[in-house]
Structures are given as structure tokens and as C-alpha cells.
Amino acid sequence: MKQLGYQLLFYWIKIGLHCYYRRIRVKGVENIPTDAPVLFLSNHQNALLDILLIATHNTRKPWYLTRADVFKNKHLKKFFTYLQMMPVYRIRDGKSQLAKNKAVFAFCGELLKQDQSILLFPEANHNLKKRVRPLSKGFTRIVDEALHNHLVKPLYIVPVGQNYVMPTYFVDSCAIEYGAPINVTHHSFFTENGITDLKEKVSTALKTLTTHIADENKYSVVLDYLRKRKVDFLNPSEVNKMVADIGVDDLNGLNIEAAKSGFGMGRLLLWLFNFPLLLTWRKFIVPKIPEPEFVDTFRFMYALLFSTLLYLLMFSLFTVIWDGLTALIFILTHFGLNLFLVKSGCIEKK
Structure with missing residues (x-):
């Protein structure tokens, strides 16, 4: 009965998403390992919709790590638990709460030992800006926990890029792109240099799967430049190439304009x-x-x-x-x- 309820909820949400968005593009599903433990690591722009879009456009049935404060409401806690969501605690939740992550990471390690998949957002917060923010170490601790459980099969990280055109507006379009899997079974990240190397690998992958405007000081003017040229934000490789080619002369004298809504x-x-x-x-x-x-x-x-x-x-x-x-x-x-x-x-x- 629980499985039936989950399936009904799954298709209700999936149909709802396809009615809500003008377009949903999905690319790289063939990169998802079918019978091995997987960590999906995604950029995080759009709160719960980031989770729902990946959950409903995925060949696996992942568990999810999400910010702990959304579990404070007891009714929402039951609902999120039903959806296979787990709380992860941040410093803003209080130092005393951080110790609870140890049990969460241990449970994640057990899930991966059972060839399950887990989705988490290594940026550790959400932001609407079209850029990949610095990654936290949390996912490396889960990898560490899993490898100490003596996994039978290789452990893979699958980077996921989520792209939106203008997510605060209706109607919007979005794209989900799964990158090439990274086998971390034999990765020597048990040193500080190893952790840094793994984070850099994932960060680099994410920067190719989603639009990345690196210069924060010029972010607004670069974004406006891209919008004026009507780039396809659902095609991050094309957009990132244009960002790399932008020169100082292209931005000089460019006025930042708000999107025109009109009432047609x-x-x-x-x-x-x-x-x-x-x-x-x-x-x-x-x-x-x-x-x-x-x-x-x-x-x-x-x-x-x-x-x-x-x-x-x-x-x-x-x-x-x-x-x-x-x-x-x-x-x-x-x-x-x-x-x-x-x-x-x-x-x-x-």
C-alpha cells in the first residue's frame, strides 16, 4: 500500500511539473549507473523544486538530504520522511545540532552499501544566481562512511546540473543534465589534499553542466548581456562558451534592465x-x-x-x-x- 501511495504521488507531481513548466529538458540519463551505489550531487538554485525535478526524471529512486529546518513542522516531517528525505544540520541550526549529522551520514553509508542512491546539494545552501558556489565537505564524509562499510560494488558520484531561465517568474522552463559518473571507490581522499581534489573534480563537472558566471562583481551586467542576446539557458555549454568569450567592450555602456512582464x-x-x-x-x-x-x-x-x-x-x-x-x-x-x-x-x- 505504501508503494502504491508513493507511485500515485510520484506521477501526480510529475504530471504537475510538466503542466507547470513550458519545457523540461532531460539529458544524460544514460550516465546513471543502474545497479551500483550512487551519490547524485547537484547545484542548488530553486529550493524543493530542485529535488522534485530530479526525483521525477531519474532512473533510480534516490533518498534525499535536505536542510533540517524544514523538518520542524511535524506534519511536513512525516511527509518528507515518506518521500525518503533526511535532515542535514548546518552551523546555522546550532552547534549542538551538528553532532546529529554523524548518525545521518552513517545511515547514508548503510544505504549505499545496499546499492541505493542519494541526492544531496554540496553547495549547502540555495541561491538563484547562475553560478556554482564553493562546495562543502559533507558529501566526502558520506563517501568516507560508505567506503568504510566495505562496499561490494564501485561507488559512483553523478554530478547533476539544473538550469532555469527565470525561476521566480511564471511561466518558466528548466533543464536537468546528468554528467559522466565519477568512480570514487579507489579515490585517495583520506588526506586534506585528497578531499580538495575530489571537491574540485565535482565543482568542475557542475560548472560544465549549469551556467556559471564566475565574476560576482560583474554578475548582473553579464546576466543582462546574455538575456539581451536571448541565449538558451537550458543549454549551459553554449551559454558558458559565450560567457568565456565576453570582452570588456561588450559590457561597456550596457544598462541593466528588469525582465519585461507586460500584461498581454x-x-x-x-x-x-x-x-x-x-x-x-x-x-x-x-x-x-x-x-x-x-x-x-x-x-x-x-x-x-x-x-x-x-x-x-x-x-x-x-x-x-x-x-x-x-x-x-x-x-x-x-x-x-x-x-x-x-x-x-x-x-x-x-
């Missing part, structure tokens, strides 16, 4: 078809979102849950007023029009 016919129709949901979102949900990185996650979860409830309510009501077939046709038409607005790109930010 597409957005007008979106409001017309979904007025109660959008008004509630704007007035009551948005003001309570704690960080910009959570906007996309809150919006997706809100849309997924309340759109589903609204369609069920509409079907029940219209079945009483008309009949089941008419109610179904009405709902499918409404859903189809919404899907067209998302997929056609007529409400994308320009």
Missing part, C-alpha cells in the same frame, strides 16, 4: 480562467514567502494542490447541475486552455 492577451486570459486562485496567491501567499528562492516552490505546490481540489469540486458541482459527461467536457476544456497558455509561451516573461 495571454496573461489576461490566464487571470480570466483562474481568477480566484491567482488572486488568493497574490494577496495571501506571496507576502508570506520568506525568500525569493522559495517563490517557485510555493507557487508550484499551491497550483498543484488547489488546482486539483478546484477541479474535483467543479466536477462534483457540475455533475449535479448538468451531468457527468458535460462536467468532464467543461473541466477538460478549461484544463486544455490553461495548458495551451503555458506551453505556447504567450505568458512567458520577455
Whole structure:
């Protein structure tokens, strides 16, 4: 029964993601080992959506390490545990909490011994900027724990690049790219130099799988330069090549502009078809979102849950007023029009 519940939740979320995003590109799935322990190491820009996208576009069924503070709510804790999520504690959670990581890492080692897979974010925080931040040592401790368990099969690290166009805006597109697996079974990282070497290997891989604007001082102007040239942020190798080729003359005199939203016919129709949901979102949900990185996650979860409830309510009501077939046709038409607005790109930010 638990497995059935997980599968229903899995496909509900996956279908929801494909209705929410205009495009989801997935590349490099063939790089995922099928019958060996795997650590998926991903860049982290977009809060819970980073996890959901990898979870639903993966040939494995990974466990997940995520920030411990989201487990404070007892109801969310049960839900996250059901989804195979585990808390990882950071210094901001209090020094006394850090000791709990030892048990978490030990459990991760046991999972890998059983040829399971684990997803974690070695940057140890999230940020919307299109750059790979310095990696923490946490994942090397998990590798260490696993290798001390005398693994039967090789242990692989699979770097994962997640790319978004403009994640705080609706509608957005995203891409997930799995890099070549790194066999760490015989890696000599038990010295400080070895740890640094492994971190550098993973960091270098991530910088090829996602857009990496290294210069923080020029970040905004470089990003604006790329947007003006309408680069495809879902193709990081192409974007990174352009970043490397940017010269001083290209940036001189460039004015930073905010993305233009406008309120064209597409957005007008979106409001017309979904007025109660959008008004509630704007007035009551948005003001309570704690960080910009959570906007996309809150919006997706809100849309997924309340759109589903609204369609069920509409079907029940219209079945009483008309009949089941008419109610179904009405709902499918409404859903189809919404899907067209998302997929056609007529409400994308320009």
C-alpha cells in the first residue's frame, strides 16, 4: 500500500511539473549507473523544486538530504520522511545540532552499501544566481562512511546540473543534465589534499553542466548581456562558451534592465480562467514567502494542490447541475486552455 501511495504521488507531481513548466529538458540519463551505489550531487538554485525535478526524471529512486529546518513542522516531517528525505544540520541550526549529522551520514553509508542512491546539494545552501558556489565537505564524509562499510560494488558520484531561465517568474522552463559518473571507490581522499581534489573534480563537472558566471562583481551586467542576446539557458555549454568569450567592450555602456512582464492577451486570459486562485496567491501567499528562492516552490505546490481540489469540486458541482459527461467536457476544456497558455509561451516573461 505504501508503494502504491508513493507511485500515485510520484506521477501526480510529475504530471504537475510538466503542466507547470513550458519545457523540461532531460539529458544524460544514460550516465546513471543502474545497479551500483550512487551519490547524485547537484547545484542548488530553486529550493524543493530542485529535488522534485530530479526525483521525477531519474532512473533510480534516490533518498534525499535536505536542510533540517524544514523538518520542524511535524506534519511536513512525516511527509518528507515518506518521500525518503533526511535532515542535514548546518552551523546555522546550532552547534549542538551538528553532532546529529554523524548518525545521518552513517545511515547514508548503510544505504549505499545496499546499492541505493542519494541526492544531496554540496553547495549547502540555495541561491538563484547562475553560478556554482564553493562546495562543502559533507558529501566526502558520506563517501568516507560508505567506503568504510566495505562496499561490494564501485561507488559512483553523478554530478547533476539544473538550469532555469527565470525561476521566480511564471511561466518558466528548466533543464536537468546528468554528467559522466565519477568512480570514487579507489579515490585517495583520506588526506586534506585528497578531499580538495575530489571537491574540485565535482565543482568542475557542475560548472560544465549549469551556467556559471564566475565574476560576482560583474554578475548582473553579464546576466543582462546574455538575456539581451536571448541565449538558451537550458543549454549551459553554449551559454558558458559565450560567457568565456565576453570582452570588456561588450559590457561597456550596457544598462541593466528588469525582465519585461507586460500584461498581454495571454496573461489576461490566464487571470480570466483562474481568477480566484491567482488572486488568493497574490494577496495571501506571496507576502508570506520568506525568500525569493522559495517563490517557485510555493507557487508550484499551491497550483498543484488547489488546482486539483478546484477541479474535483467543479466536477462534483457540475455533475449535479448538468451531468457527468458535460462536467468532464467543461473541466477538460478549461484544463486544455490553461495548458495551451503555458506551453505556447504567450505568458512567458520577455
